[in-house]
Amino acid sequence: MAQQSLTASVKDVAAAAGVSLGTVSNVLNRPDRVAAATREKVERAMAELGFVRNESARSLRAGRTRTLAYVMLDAGNPFFTDVAQGIEHAAEGAELSLFLCNSDARASREATHLGHLEQQRVQGILITPVDPESPVLDAIAHRGTPLVIVDRTRRGAQFCSVAVDDVLGGRLAVEHLVDRGHRRVALVGGPLSIGQVADRFEGARTAWTSAGLPPDDLTLLVADSLTVAAGRSAGERLAGIPSGRRPTAAFCANDLVALGLLQHATTTGLQVPEQLAIVGYDDIEFAAAAAVPLTSVRQPRQELGRAAADLVLDEAGNPQHEHRQVVFTPELVARASTRG
Amino acid sequence: MAQQSLTASVKDVAAAAGVSLGTVSNVLNRPDRVAAATREKVERAMAELGFVRNESARSLRAGRTRTLAYVMLDAGNPFFTDVAQGIEHAAEGAELSLFLCNSDARASREATHLGHLEQQRVQGILITPVDPESPVLDAIAHRGTPLVIVDRTRRGAQFCSVAVDDVLGGRLAVEHLVDRGHRRVALVGGPLSIGQVADRFEGARTAWTSAGLPPDDLTLLVADSLTVAAGRSAGERLAGIPSGRRPTAAFCANDLVALGLLQHATTTGLQVPEQLAIVGYDDIEFAAAAAVPLTSVRQPRQELGRAAADLVLDEAGNPQHEHRQVVFTPELVARASTRG
DNA sequence: TTGTACGCGTTATCAT
DNA sequence: ATGATAACGCGTACAA
Numbered sequence: 163m164a165q166q167s168l169t170a171s172v173k174d175v176a177a178a179a180g181v182s183l184g185t186v187s188n189v190l191n192r193p194d195r196v197a198a199a200t201r202e203k204v205e206r207a208m209a210e211l212g213f214v215r216n217e218s219a220r221s222l223r224a225g226r227t228r229t230l231a232y233v234m235l236d237a238g239n240p241f242f243t244d245v246a247q248g249i250e251h252a253a254e255g256a257e258l259s260l261f262l263c264n265s266d267a268r269a270s271r272e273a274t275h276l277g278h279l280e281q282q283r284v285q286g287i288l289i290t291p292v293d294p295e296s297p298v299l300d301a302i303a304h305r306g307t308p309l310v311i312v313d314r315t316r317r318g319a320q321f322c323s324v325a326v327d328d329v330l331g332g333r334l335a336v337e338h339l340v341d342r343g344h345r346r347v348a349l350v351g352g353p354l355s356i357g358q359v360a361d362r363f364e365g366a367r368t369a370w371t372s373a374g375l376p377p378d379d380l381t382l383l384v385a386d387s388l389t390v391a392a393g394r395s396a397g398e399r400l401a402g403i404p405s406g407r408r409p410t411a412a413f414c415a416n417d418l419v420a421l422g423l424l425q426h427a428t429t430t431g432l433q434v435p436e437q438l439a440i441v442g443y444d445d446i447e448f449a450a451a452a453a454v455p456l457t458s459v460r461q462p463r464q465e466l467g468r469a470a471a472d473l474v475l476d477e478a479g480n481p482q483h484e485h486r487q488v489v490f491t492p493e494l495v496a497r498a499s500t501r502g
Numbered sequence: 503m504a505q506q507s508l509t510a511s512v513k514d515v516a517a518a519a520g521v522s523l524g525t526v527s528n529v530l531n532r533p534d535r536v537a538a539a540t541r542e543k544v545e546r547a548m549a550e551l552g553f554v555r556n557e558s559a560r561s562l563r564a565g566r567t568r569t570l571a572y573v574m575l576d577a578g579n580p581f582f583t584d585v586a587q588g589i590e591h592a593a594e595g596a597e598l599s600l601f602l603c604n605s606d607a608r609a610s611r612e613a614t615h616l617g618h619l620e621q622q623r624v625q626g627i628l629i630t631p632v633d634p635e636s637p638v639l640d641a642i643a644h645r646g647t648p649l650v651i652v653d654r655t656r657r658g659a660q661f662c663s664v665a666v667d668d669v670l671g672g673r674l675a676v677e678h679l680v681d682r683g684h685r686r687v688a689l690v691g692g693p694l695s696i697g698q699v700a701d702r703f704e705g706a707r708t709a710w711t712s713a714g715l716p717p718d719d720l721t722l723l724v725a726d727s728l729t730v731a732a733g734r735s736a737g738e739r740l741a742g743i744p745s746g747r748r749p750t751a752a753f754c755a756n757d758l759v760a761l762g763l764l765q766h767a768t769t770t771g772l773q774v775p776e777q778l779a780i781v782g783y784d785d786i787e788f789a790a791a792a793a794v795p796l797t798s799v800r801q802p803r804q805e806l807g808r809a810a811a812d813l814v815l816d817e818a819g820n821p822q823h824e825h826r827q828v829v830f831t832p833e834l835v836a837r838a839s840t841r842g
Numbered sequence: 843t844t845g846t847a848c849g850c851g852t853t854a855t856c857a858t
Numbered sequence: 859a860t861g862a863t864a865a866c867g868c869g870t871a872c873a874a
Binding site for chain 1: 560580587600620762768
């Protein structure tokens with residue numbers, strides 16, 4: 163019952179139990195090698211002293227930690243928390259702790275986190291980077307920490323990565339809109355420097371031209387971030403277009419933007435989907451939960467996380483590991499926001 | 503340029519730089535005590551070897567880590583990610599890393615996380631517990647890790663805690679509805695075993711009876727979780743009430759439930775707020791972003807996190823620390839969902 | 843089956 | 859200004 167302030171060590175336990183230090187260690191790590199009576203005595207001592215293993219000492223000794231880390235791009239976006247869930251499941255299975263960090267899309271914070279994680283000697287780092295081409299990532303891999311890029315890809319093959327085919331996703335979205343008869347469509351999202359956005363819009367354009375539609379009728383509305391606020395502001399610009407030329411449908415680069423656009427439409431009395439159909443991307447829970455449930459392009463978020471974790475664990479544990487680029491296939495989920 | 507697989511130690515650096523181990527340590531920790539020329543030499547060696555400090559060794563030596571942890575109740579609920587942001591800011595200011603965990607409202611996962619965190623010897627644990635009365639929490643505090651309860655309170659004063667006055671919040675919500683002329687109101691949420699829910703509804707009832715309204719006209723619709731799905735299902739039950747007796751307004755225990763209810767209303771053609779006014783709780787970003795922007799009771803989420811972090815740091819560093827129960831005041835934010 | 847001794851990487855103290 | 863050394867807590871060979 164002594165309140166040891168978390169400071170009882172194996173040595174203390176040994177003393178209290180009247181055995182040697184090695185025996186305590188054996189109780190901890192090879193319980194079978196120690197007589198039942200002794201073991202019980204030791205366990206009682208541990209309970210009484212409130213003994214807690216010191217992970218720092220264990221890691222130091224073992225040369226590696228029992229920890230994985232995921233650096234999220236935006237913890238406020240449910241997409242990433244779902245990815246994190248997938249990772250966490252995998253980590254749990256491997257009896258690893260998961261260190262969750264949030265870069266909030268700021269390179270400096272990302273760098274700070276990465277620095278800490280390297281010092282912590284985490285077994286591996288999963289990251290949705292602000293910039294997948296950043297040399298910071300190379301430096302880390304070069305120094306030896308396994309690193310997997312999540313939901314982005316990188317030129318070359320210096321890392322494992324797990325992503326979703328965004329070009330295909332964009333194509334699915336626009337094909338769906340064309341199928342439903344739309345002949346003037348807006349692409350809403352940005353900045354275009356984000357690889358995903360560029361890819362999704364590229365796929366969108368491909369679908370458009372493949373359908374033999376005039377490029378001029380595919381309007382690009384660039385947003386400065388993938389947020390609800392950006393969606394609202396895009397809504398204003400959309401409303402400013404004369405109704406004769408105004409797109410009858412919008413494909414948004416993610417669901418947050420789509421929700422913002424939907425809100426703007428609803429509050430200004432624009433009927434969705436009758437006057438404006440909307441397709442989002444990611445299929446976060448809030449997309450289905452919107453007042454007008456959103457059609458969206460679903461990404462296998464949890465699987466994304468799980469696959470990434472598997473890769474990083476392979477890289478950490480398998481000597482003949484080879485970098486792989488896993489690409490998942492997205493899927494269109496049609497809901498009321500496009501049901502004319 | 504050597505690829506040391508993250509395995510260069512101060513010893514290696516010392517050898518490479520042709521100085522002693524102590525000097526390298528001084529370069530790291532007291533740069534002023536070492537001659538500029540020597541320092542430069544050492545720094546060059548560190549860069550060449552890709553030296554990275556080993557946090558395990560540092561912690562072991564120092565007897566404590568540079569890490570804080572927050573065990574979230576539900577990482578998928580934006581409320582908690584906002585709280586986490588507040589904590590992270592505080593942690594950043596104190597040059598601490600933040601370990602984010604997600605119990606997902608499961609006691610077993612919570613226990614697992616807590617076990618790991620204790621072994622990690624984190625400086626302090628912030629937690630929104632599944633059950634604030636759980637003896638697991640006492641055990642941890644008893645063993646010496648500072649622990650602060652976030653967004654719940656606990657009988658007695660064995661912990662610091664940071665919460666929001668939920669009774670007041672419930673009162674504000676229902677007063678607002680009564681002010682707007684509603685005479686039949688539903689309380690939607692659950693389970694009632696969750697302290698927050700109970701408190702919010704208690705405040706709601708107080709406001710109701712204080713206004714001299716008959717208790718029978720305050721309908722309780724118990725949900726089995728605080729999720730969007732639960733809100734939808736409550737919507738169905740609400741719709742089942744004959745329109746003459748049906749509540750004209752609903753106060754939901756959180757915004758997720760409110761969003762679910764809103765969705766159900768919208769898809770079934772029930773006008774919000776004309777036929778059904780809705781008040782949510784938490785004021786998460788998605789509340790304002792809903793198609794019909796939600797009136798909600800705002801909690802100072804980031805401040806909550808920051809205050810909790812300050813408390814845990816005080817407990818960790820200040821010998822004459824005393825447990826405190828901080829209670830913030832909520833605030834009603836009126837939006838379209840109650841603007842008849 | 844149990845006990846002893848050493849090393850993991852870092853830091854601080856002490857001596858030079 | 860710099861170098862040598864002990865200590866943090868644990869795990870594991872090795873010895874008994």
